[in-house]
Amino acid sequence: MSYSIKTNFVIIQIKLSLGQINLELFVSAFNENSRVKIPTILHLARLGFEYLSLKDANWDTETNIFTDVFLNSIGKINEGLAEDDAKRLLDEISLSLDNEDLGKAFYERLTQKSGVKLIDFENFDNNTFNVVTELTYKKDEDEFRPDIILLINGMPLVFIEVKIPNNKNGMLEERDRMFKNRNTNKKFRKFINITQLMVFSNNMEYDDGSPLPIEGAFYAAPSYHKAIFNYFREEDELDLAKLLSSEDDSLENFVLKDTNLVGIKNSAEFLTNKNPKTPTNNICTSLFSKDRLSFVLQYAIAYVNETNGLEKHLMRYPQLFATKAIEQKLEAGINKGIVWHTQGSGKTALAYYNVKHLTDYYQNKGVVPKFYFIVDRLDLLIQAGKEFRGRGLVVHNVNSREEFARTIKSPQAIENDSGKAEITVVNIQKFENDPNVVRNTDYNLNLQRVYFLDEVHRSYNPKGSFLANLRESDPNSVKIGLTGTPLLGDDVNSKLLFGNYIHKYYYNRSIADGYTLRLIREGIETSYSLSLKKALDEIKILKGNADKKEIYAHHKFVEPMLDYIVTDFENSRTMMNDASIGAMVICDSSDQAKKMYEIFTEKYAVKSESLDMGFPMAADKAMNYGDKKKQEIKVKTAAIILHDIGTKQDRKDWVDAFKDGKIDILFVYNMLLTGFDAKRLKKLYIGRVIKSHNLLQALTRVNRTYKEMRYGYVVDFADIQGEFDKTNQAYFNELQDELGDEMQYYSDLFITPVEIEEQIGEIKDALFHYDTQNAEIFTQQISKINDRHQMLAITKALNTAKSLYNLIRLSGNYDLLEKLDFRKLTMLANRAQERLSLINTKEALEYSADTTNLLNVALEDVLFAFTKISEDEMVLADELKNILQKTREGLAGNFDQKDPEFISLKEELERLFKKKNLNEVSKEEMEKNIKELTLIHEKSKELERKNNLIKAKYENDAKYARIHKRLMEKDPLTDSERKLFEVLCELKEEVDNHILQNAKILENESYVDKMIARMVIVEFKKQNLPLDLDKSKRVINLVTKEYMNEYHGRIA
DSSP: EEEEEESSSSSEEOOTTTTSOOOOOOOOOOOIIIIIHHHHHHHHHTTTTOOOOOOSOOTTTHHHHHHHHHHHHHHHSSTTTHHHHHHHHHHHHHHTTTTTTHHHHHHHTTTTOOOOOOOOOOTTSSSSSEEEEEOOOETTTTTOEEEEEEEETEEEEEEEEEEEETTHHHHHHHHIIIIITTTTOGHHHHHHHHOEEEEESSOOOOOOTOOSOOOOEEOOOOOOSSOBOOOOOOOOOHHHEEEEHOOOOHHHHHHHHHHGGGGGTHHHHHHHOOEEEEEEEHHHHHHHHHHHHHHHHHHHHEEEETTTEEEEEEEEEEEHHHHHHHHHHHHHTTEEEEEEETTTSHHHHHHHHHHHHHHHHHHHHTTTEEEEESSSHHHHHHHHHHHHHTTTEEEEEOHHHHHHHHHHHHHSSSSSTTTTOEEEEOOOOOTTOOOOOOOOOOOOOTEEEEEEEEETTTTOOOTSSSSHHHHHHTTTOOEEEESSSSSOOOOOOOHHHHHHHEEOOOOHHHHTTTTTEEEEEEOHHHHHHHHHHHHHHHHHHSSSSSOOHHTSSHHHHHHHHHHHHHHHHHHHHHHTTTTTTEEEOSSSEEEEEEHHHHHHHTSSSOOSTHHHHHOOOOOOOOOOHHHHHHHHOOOOOOOOOTTTOOOOHHHHHHHHHTTSSSSSSEEEEEEEEESSSOOEEEEEESOOOOHHHHHHHHHHHBBBBBBTOOOOEEESOOOOOOHHOOOOOOOHHHEEEHHHHGGGGOSSBBBHHHHHHHHHHHHHHHTTTTTOHHHHHHHHHHTOOOHHHHHHHHHHHHHHHHOOOOOHHHOOOHHHHOOOOOOGGHHHHHHHHHOOOOOOOOHHHHOOOTTTTTHHHHOOOOOOOSSSOOOHHHHHHHHHHHHHHHHHHHHOSSTTTHHHHHHHHHHHHHHHHOTTTTTTHHHHHHHHHHHHHHHHHHHHHHHHHHHHHHHHHHHTOOOHHHHHHHSSSSSSSSSSSHHHHHHHHHHHHHHHHHHOGGGGGOHHHHHHHHHHHHHHHHHHHTTTTTOOHHHHHHHHHHHHHHHHHHTTTOOO
């Protein structure tokens, strides 16, 4: 169903899946409690986190710091600290959490090791560790409840969200709710700022073939915007016998009773998921065992000043294990080695994390470290310096032999007045063969120099003097070589210079972890090849025996090449449905790059001043939505990056503008082929053959992850296939030497021709029966499909066709080209996705799968499309979205969905979205609908308030709250709610105790029914509430059903 508000200024389209489905909410057949949450809590308890019941606890609702635990713990780890001082410290923390700094000030205070400590890192076991569940994070009317919270010294530093396996939408919806609704809500600012780490898990093994993190256990840092889900693959052999305490049956009974879940104690799912090797328990062991948690809090967190503001980053797991491996080498007396981490895996960040870690490592030995980051090009010096400064290091740039000689001979480790950690970034390009530059025989035994040498596969010739003199200047210095490509070739053997590998992380694993993309190599059309050949022939006639460089820079050759690039890139933006992607052209020569930029400026560049202003001029005529989208994909801006064009600052500004999306295409020759990172760069046009390492470096400029794209694209003008095959074989050989039996984990950087053919075949098969020329007929055809797998195949085919657009065009599959209008692919793919979502929802309803959040699914899909918009209309749109969200969350969170009042509210909501012929409504009518939604929301809030009051009476046991309500509704069991409460409380205590003593009785429902019947009669008689036969059956049936539903995970 689609609502459209039409005014002079705006078209607002709201797509809702309501009205086509029966809006029912069910409890999961295998719920999160038995399958994930309670087993995880018990596992954390075995890791040393004491379970803390909320019933008797005391916490500050402004920060969720458990005040009693905090004051006692801070007093314990800071001997002699007065209680008043501890209370003032608590007030200071609360104040710092109000900062708009993503918790940076709090984190710095948290990890402070001098003065009054918040955490004792020297004796980590001296701290207080607790785990709690369902702690409400609440401010005014807004609230959310993470499943599990970890406290250190009473401070809620970690929370864990769990979902059941095979929940189709649970992980992504939870991520979206967290980062779209909660993290952006300033009311939750203190809660987000105090949180250091989040884990999201659906207790499944990772699906390495999935482009989205929807299966597995992931960790993330808090963010005010969108955060990154990180994989964690344990590399150490963890000794669980040492890390985990024995299972404690009395603790298990306490947790089950405290959470009112005694009925699951002997369920098969619960027993299975107590296994310490489940995916959720695995990531908890990896991150929250004491030593690992201490390491993560101290060294694995970085605040980074990015273009769009401050971000909080976490170590990726390969960075963590590389850091630990460096420490192990140093402990073994080895002071050199190589870290091979594929391009895009964050080598500069790795160096930063090691500055933090090795500073403490050496200071604990009474030694002061001094850090250097060595590069071989000026642009890499600038980029590395920027990245280190963005992470808070003081950076000294060295670009001359005199500066380097001075810093080498300086006996001081820290040369800044602030005392902050620092690093010296050195560009050796101009003096790597100077025999005297690094000579210094007066080295300080209490000063440890640590050199990180970037891109060691290409930069350090053993015949030169730099490395020899670097070693001579300080034989005790630590030299860590960094490379993103294997050590290929015979001219320079980096392993002889730097030692063996310390740690390795290959691009196939990086692709599986979602940090980098696979690449698709695209050739060029035959028609264009012929036009180029014609141009070359004409130039040869004109120029005679001119050299190749001059011919390829001639305008007759360059112009058709540029035309092809611009047309192809605009088509790619259309196919990917994303005008924000950028392109780079690697030219045959600097002359060709200059000619290409000159022609682009004359032929394609926008001449209007409005380009520089960044927004349309006031006199511009308003465009409709479709025209605006067409205009967005147009290529209008470009920059040329050559060493002799512009100043250093100009080139920096142009590169930054490209990264920010203000420039469409970069023309380059040698610059930016390595060390240049721009996530939006998704199309690379290669105009010359590039050799070995440099080829791999250049190709991987487009392999960074960006939005939800699956591939990076390389358009091959120079036929690099042969050179790539040669380089890839060398990579393969290097891997073979290093991996041996692990070769099964190796995969090509490029998607292979065989895979492409298979995918094209799947597209043909999936779309064979459907009319893809007429979107309306196509929609009618797929609307008759009810089989999820069939619809999934169609959706996958359309999305794959978008990704492989040029490959299909170039592969000679003309029948497929005739069948598919690729400009309609986005529309068809969207229609297919809508149908698939509806089938998923219906299927969930029919089979009682996990649809606890079905209302979330039904009301989440709100899509607004604006051209020009007035203030009051924007307010209306925001109001509608907000009230939808609040109504959704209010009803979805109701634990008693058989309540007549709840059913009435649900029916009101259905009625609101099922009005006849409501394809278009006026602004006034929509305002009326908002008022009705607001009324439903207010009623749902009042119902929730009353429900929570009665649930609180039963120590938050939803089972007995529902029983109480049923017995007081139609034909009340008694006139006194108080008496009913008293008897049900006694009954609850008796039944729970019997089940905990022998959980297996729930396997026999007949026995349970008889046991409960006996207890009901006894307890009601004690409270002078005699029951006749019908009333007895009514009570017994309600109580038995609640416990059996809990045991089996059935609908409540």
